[in-house]
Amino acid sequence: MFDAFCRDCNQATDVVFDHSAGNAVCSECGLVLGSHSIDETSEWQTFSNDYGNNGSPSNPLIVDDGLSNVIAKSNGASSDVPSSSLGRWQNSSSNPDLGLIVSFQTIDIMAEKLGLVPTIKDRANEIYKRVEDQKSSKGRNQEALLAACVYIACRQEDKPRTIKEICLIANGATKKEIVRAKEYIVKQLGLENGGQSIEMGIIHIGDFMGRFCSNLGMNHQAVKAATESVQNSEEFDIRRSPISIAATVIYIITHLSDDKKSLRDISVATGVSEGTIRNTYKDIFPHVSKIIPTWYAKEEDLKNLQPLKLNSIYLINGKGHLPITIRGFNSYFKKLIKDPAIAFLSKYDFFIFFSIWIDVSLPTLFQYIGKRVDEMVEVGMVDEIREYFVSGADNSKGIRRVIGVPEIDYFFEIVKKNTIDDAKKEKILNKAIRKTKHSTCILAKNQLLKEYGSYAWIDSVQN
Template sequence: MADSYCSDCKKNTEVVFDHAAGDTVCSECGLVLESRSIDETSEWRTFADDSGDHDPNRVGGPVNPLLGDVGLSTVISKGPNSNGDASVARLQNRGGDPDRALVMAFKAIANMADRLSLVATIKDRASEIYKRLEDQKCTRGRNLDALVAACIYIACRQEGKPRTVKEICSIANGATKKEIGRAKEFIVKQLKVEMGESMEMGTIHAGDYLRRFCSNLGMSNEEVKAVQETVQKSEEFDIRRSPISIAAAIIYMITQLSDSKKPLRDISLATTVAEGTIKNAYKDLYPHATKILPEWYTKDKDTKNLCSPKA
């Protein structure tokens, strides 16, 4: 019990904490003074002979539906004046954690996903893909970083939030673009029979990257809207360039007409597309500029400001 002021009794009275309901109740009149309070006491029993740096009040990790059931096990504790038996320790560790490899992979997925600021649904999808690989016992001897990066790449595609291979490579802990590409092909081939249509990653469109690229460049809402409309109109023409290259070239085209012109180098860094590739895609788009640029955006601007492809 503790003392607290009761607005009904008009005085300090003893209160009772109802831990089950999360209520603080006045012991005099029964008025609920506080509801939904958080119980900060120990969640589990604390034993006097516990030692070490771990927190004895809470045990176990968070429940992950992709991990196996965690059953009860018996652990032989060392005595207070004993160094323990090495043979006993080896026997205990032999049947250790069967999900250790999965836990390591899930941790790597979480770290890479956080570095790319990916949402939880993509992270969960990547973990599910890796779990399916692990179930087929086909991950042994393969580059973990490349496999994890490939799982994230596929998950991004399936969730409609694609990332470029260069973006994935930048957080892959040293795994090369070639290794990630091979890992992606391996995963698709390995799981296609089991997952069927769900392994289809869909077609990438230039518009899939626009929001992120424009945000990286600090473009205004008006410029972003103009870029989106230009990309939509460009799909009516046969521009045989990758969607990422088209997106980068259209951003370059729009920024030339805006007050805050962006250097080609900055656009290349923000979109992970080489400057030469942007120039080639821009060269293909330039003849259609008057047809694909929104009229509301160009009416107050001089389209002659657009650089010639030869420049």
């Protein structure tokens, strides 16, 4: 044990290593202070520049314990780990066990980077040896194969790691390559029977929680609530991966506390994309009152838990930007395609301007709309509409109902029927522009009220 500062206890406390999980834990409150700790005792930290250490008589998978020659680098120095598959197999061609030794050392390094315990490393070595004994892996990506062995070993020892975590230590092997290698190993070694896993441990959501929460710096109470929540979620038919559910539960738990985490932070800590968290949130939200422990959040707290779309809007608005959501109107776009006479609408992005813009802060929205209309007038909006103006046209039907067209048409009608000076024209035009702004603000406000009752995710962007 050693002393470290615990933010939950707010004092220096003794820290205990949980070697099976690779975590450093506060002895007072149980908060995980660090994850992926590495046991650096000589018992398993056996690498050196001499490969013979890995082939010691204590390793039952190695027959010859006197091997120490490795392929040389171009500068004459021996390499700790041959950097290419060619080097590995050139060495193994002269002595079959040397290829195993090099592969085992690569697995050792992968295990060290992940902070895995010796039993997982040994299991990965065993899996790789079984694959090699079948003499069927020639030509396959060896880095992906070794990484897949580590992944399977973690599963079998009930200490799973995500594929994305494995990718980080796979020496360049891609997620797709590792998944293929994993499927190949499972098939070759008969780890599944009829689609059911017979040797690979089942992944439970809770297997990831401690590590993810530690990465995010969550306090002990939040970690406990998140762990209970994922256990409760297993009672519901939420058809999402365990990792996605874990990431989403963490998002919910943090947003019920003062220490809120953004989607971006949670995505980085868990390896789950922001889009996946959004979609999983939508599936979990109907069950949230039965998933979140009552000791952590009361019913009134859960009622204040906003749908994700509104949380996103609040976040953007809090930065002083304008959050908008855009919905397309099929009939409008079809009309644009079929009727060239109204093609002017696309020239100045009218299809964006007349879409639905939503902001939880109406003054901010109204100010932005006013600015946007002024910009469009400056670049020639009025002149473009004038080219397609038809006196007496019915502005209550079709595309002419679009906000802005009836208002500007009013200006053209007055000018056509009356002889007025430039000052009067400018005054009437400004009135038409103000009406355009006012009509758009009313539309946005009405749409906002509709959105408050919707729980589906709508993408928000800032402008």
